[in-house]
Amino acid sequence: MALLQIAEPGMSTAPHQHKLAVGIDLGTTNSLVATVRSSMSTVLHDEEGHALLPSVVHYRADGSIEVGYAAQAQQSHDPHNTIVSAKRFMGRGLKDIGDTVQLPYQFIDTPGMVQIQTRAGIKSPVEVSAEILKVLKQRAEHALGGELAGAVITVPAYFDDAQRQATKDAARLAGLNVLRLLNEPTAAAVAYGLDNAAEGVYVIYDLGGGTFDVSVLRLSKGVFEVLATNGDSALGGDDFDRRIFCWMLEEAKLSPISPEDTRQLLTKSREAKEWLTDHAEARITSLLKNGELVDLTLTSSKLKELSQHLIAKTLAPIRKALRDAGLSIDEVKGVVMVGGATRMPQVRHAVADFFGQDPLTNLDPDKVVALGAAIQANVLAGNRGEDDLLLLDVIPLSLGLETMGGLAERIIPRNATLPVARAQDFTTFKDGQTAMSIHVVQGERELVSDCRSLARFELRGIPPMAAGAARIRVTFQVDADGLLSVSAREQTSGVEAHIVVKPSYGLSEDEIINMLETSFKSAETDKQARALQEARVESQRLLEAIAAALAKDGALLSANEKQTINEKMQALSELAKTEDSHAIHDAVEALNRATEEFAARRMDASVKQALAGQNLKTLEL
Amino acid sequence: MQKNHFELFGLPARFSIDLQALDQLYRKIQSEVHPDRFAAASSAERLKSMQLATEANEAYQILKNPTSRARHLLQLQGIDTHEDSNTAMPADFLMLQMEWREAIEEASAASDIDALDNLLSETRKTARQLQQQLHALLDQPDAIAAAAETVRKLSFIDKVQADIGHAINKLQDA
Numbered sequence: 001m002a003l004l005q006i007a008e009p010g011m012s013t014a015p016h017q018h019k020l021a022v023g024i025d026l027g028t029t030n031s032l033v034a035t036v037r038s039s040m041s042t043v044l045h046d047e048e049g050h051a052l053l054p055s056v057v058h059y060r061a062d063g064s065i066e067v068g069y070a071a072q073a074q075q076s077h078d079p080h081n082t083i084v085s086a087k088r089f090m091g092r093g094l095k096d097i098g099d100t101v102q103l104p105y106q107f108i109d110t111p112g113m114v115q116i117q118t119r120a121g122i123k124s125p126v127e128v129s130a131e132i133l134k135v136l137k138q139r140a141e142h143a144l145g146g147e148l149a150g151a152v153i154t155v156p157a158y159f160d161d162a163q164r165q166a167t168k169d170a171a172r173l174a175g176l177n178v179l180r181l182l183n184e185p186t187a188a189a190v191a192y193g194l195d196n197a198a199e200g201v202y203v204i205y206d207l208g209g210g211t212f213d214v215s216v217l218r219l220s221k222g223v224f225e226v227l228a229t230n231g232d233s234a235l236g237g238d239d240f241d242r243r244i245f246c247w248m249l250e251e252a253k254l255s256p257i258s259p260e261d262t263r264q265l266l267t268k269s270r271e272a273k274e275w276l277t278d279h280a281e282a283r284i285t286s287l288l289k290n291g292e293l294v295d296l297t298l299t300s301s302k303l304k305e306l307s308q309h310l311i312a313k314t315l316a317p318i319r320k321a322l323r324d325a326g327l328s329i330d331e332v333k334g335v336v337m338v339g340g341a342t343r344m345p346q347v348r349h350a351v352a353d354f355f356g357q358d359p360l361t362n363l364d365p366d367k368v369v370a371l372g373a374a375i376q377a378n379v380l381a382g383n384r385g386e387d388d389l390l391l392l393d394v395i396p397l398s399l400g401l402e403t404m405g406g407l408a409e410r411i412i413p414r415n416a417t418l419p420v421a422r423a424q425d426f427t428t429f430k431d432g433q434t435a436m437s438i439h440v441v442q443g444e445r446e447l448v449s450d451c452r453s454l455a456r457f458e459l460r461g462i463p464p465m466a467a468g469a470a471r472i473r474v475t476f477q478v479d480a481d482g483l484l485s486v487s488a489r490e491q492t493s494g495v496e497a498h499i500v501v502k503p504s505y506g507l508s509e510d511e512i513i514n515m516l517e518t519s520f521k522s523a524e525t526d527k528q529a530r531a532l533q534e535a536r537v538e539s540q541r542l543l544e545a546i547a548a549a550l551a552k553d554g555a556l557l558s559a560n561e562k563q564t565i566n567e568k569m570q571a572l573s574e575l576a577k578t579e580d581s582h583a584i585h586d587a588v589e590a591l592n593r594a595t596e597e598f599a600a601r602r603m604d605a606s607v608k609q610a611l612a613g614q615n616l617k618t619l620e621l
Numbered sequence: 622m623q624k625n626h627f628e629l630f631g632l633p634a635r636f637s638i639d640l641q642a643l644d645q646l647y648r649k650i651q652s653e654v655h656p657d658r659f660a661a662a663s664s665a666e667r668l669k670s671m672q673l674a675t676e677a678n679e680a681y682q683i684l685k686n687p688t689s690r691a692r693h694l695l696q697l698q699g700i701d702t703h704e705d706s707n708t709a710m711p712a713d714f715l716m717l718q719m720e721w722r723e724a725i726e727e728a729s730a731a732s733d734i735d736a737l738d739n740l741l742s743e744t745r746k747t748a749r750q751l752q753q754q755l756h757a758l759l760d761q762p763d764a765i766a767a768a769a770e771t772v773r774k775l776s777f778i779d780k781v782q783a784d785i786g787h788a789i790n791k792l793q794d795a
């Protein structure tokens with residue numbers, strides 16, 4: 001008979017509580033939120049029963065903001081103020097976005113990331129994405145009946161550092177605690193692999209609204225190991241719509257048309273493409289503003305012809321990923337289709353031909369990413385057992401530094417398993433040189449000008465020495481979210497510089513804080529209340545984490561050490577009842593420092609334990 | 622001080638290792654230390670977890686690849702293979718290199734992907750032979766110089782293979 005457990009009075013039972021965690025697929029065309037309920041991953045619906053939330057944000061004349069279907073309905077009427085496919089602009093400059101002529105927006109070319117002029121003012125793609133995330137957050141909190149402990153947000157595997165950082169910023173603006181940024185194909189592999197108890201090498205073919213990813217994974221006993229990833233972060237279902245749109249302009253001999261008509265015809269293009277999934281031909285009719293009537297028939301074979309070039313563009317990244325993984329096509333056990341655009345029969349046939357096997361389509365290609373993200377969120381929030389499900393993901397694009405002559409020196413190669421760190425030594429070029437400028441780039445090309453510039457920073461105060469005498473060690477660290485931080489240190493003098501890569505693109509910390517403040521339109525007291533709330537949440541999280549660690553591994557500490565930690569915990573929980581957010585923050589830091597040694601010992605002990613379980617005989621050859 | 626990457630996995634420091642066992646041990650360690658296990662932990666634990674997971678990834682990569690594994694074994698014995706500065710090679714190996722380079726250029730010019738694929742197999746065969754030699758060389762204390770030269774040769778071949786890969790990519794993209 002099981003004994004009933006009774007908690008000590010005043011002791012929190014929180015570590016055992018089920019934490020509310022969600023997975024969010026922030027898509028180019030549609031977004032979704034899912035969660036694990038009674039060990040099943042399920043997509044959460046809105047009050048009308050919709051699973052998908054169109055990734056469309058409409059800034060209305062009355063100052064309010066519409067998101068989703070209501071906003072989508074406005075896109076032909078109010079194209080300048082209705083932002084669709086904002087994901088395409090995340091972390092991107094104006095020159096990175098190809099055909100802006102066809103887009104009905106007034107872009108503002110700001111350094112790093114483009115912005116859009118709307119009637120509600122100048123909006124960054126980060127702010128637009130945050131509006132979508134806020135709606136999903138509300139939907140989840142309403143459905144689950146409580147505040148979210150955290151969220152896993154998916155990003156295309158081929159997103160670079162700038163695009164990832166922009167996504168994380170959007171989540172922060174929406175008030176979400178990001179547990180992890182997860183690559184979309186990896187999320188899909190989790191949902192698929194767990195559902196089908198799959199083992200072996202799988203390829204995930206993910207053609208979304210605006211991005212294409214391919215990942216090669218090895219699935220083995222709950223370990224999902226990404227071997228290689230590749231893709232095109234500016235290729236997706238939208239491009240097929242645009243091909244149809246261009247065909248219509250040509251066929252109907254339309255002269256330059258208004259933004260409203262463009263939007264309407266693009267919508268018609270998408271509808272025709274979707275219709276052709278199950279039909280041989282689609283009739284497209286549309287009445288333009290000038291009274292002209294467009295009436296065309298698009299056949300399935302015409303669509304095949306129009307989309308041939310785009311589909312071929314997805315095959316090159318597959319070849320590259322397989323080569324990077326050191327695998328041939330016949331070693332692939334299955335191909336999982338992800339993303340709404342993979343519903344197109346033309347795409348399915350091309351993939352089947354390429355791999356010599358029919359792709360797997362038994363999970364809804366629109367939902368599989370969110371479902372996988374929810375499973376990972378559930379694990380990260382600590383709701384599952386310890387020894388199941390481990391995701392080992394990779395960095396999609398090489399990271400390097402600019403060296404003499406505008407060449408990129410690769411420091412971390414693409415497809416290195418995360419987290420990863422690499423150091424490289426550099427030296428000075430001139431006698432008496434006291435500063436060194438460090439330019440961090442991402443990409444596969446040899447010339448810096450062909451790579452993406454991530455950040456520039458300077459290491460100053462190098463003691464004057466002869467050229468070539470200084471030893472400057474630059475260390476790159478990429479964390480499990482795929483985000484980079486760089487530090488530089490002159491070895492003989494110890495001069496240091498460190499940055500989390502951010503400043504040269506996108507939003508500065510100040511800009512984010514400003515947005516947070518304006519978005520809450522708060523008075524000074526509200527800001528303080530918010531800071532206090534954040535500090536309390538942080539202290540609660542830390543206290544729970546340490547209490548759980550002590551309960552499990554307290555034996556690793558001496559009585560004295562335990563007492564020190566207990567005192568700091570006591571101090572923090574007392575302070576958390578006060579109104580002083582600074583003091584709470586300081587106490588959190590103090591407790592963190594006091595537990596560093598404990599953390600190290602716990603980790604070492606668990607590694608030893610893991611290895612002790614191995615039969616040494618199997619290790620001898 | 623050179624860190625011994627074999628120690629992390631509890632493996633004996635030698636060239637012959639059971640790669641399947643290495644895979645298993647690597648996964649086992651990552652299951653314990655990966656940042657995903659510490660998403661809700663204190664920042665001290667998250668930092669430590671990132672460091673250990675980073676270390677496990679590095680050690681795994683070095684041991685998995687025969688060239689870097691051999692290089693690491695030599696480094697543990699205090700031998701630097703000087704791959705950047707010492708490019709002296711026996712004449713027959715240099716000839717082979719030149720032949721391969723010419724073959725890459727010819728096949729690229731003729732857009733002949735099959736020829737490049739064959740070349741890749743050929744380099745792999747040569748690499749395997751060199752790896753076989755390493756088994757013997759690394760176990761003899763008086764053969765260290767020869768072992769270092771073999772590592773340098775393998776590292777040459779790694780570069781040739783990377784270049785063949787680039788050439789194939791270029792042709793397939795065109």
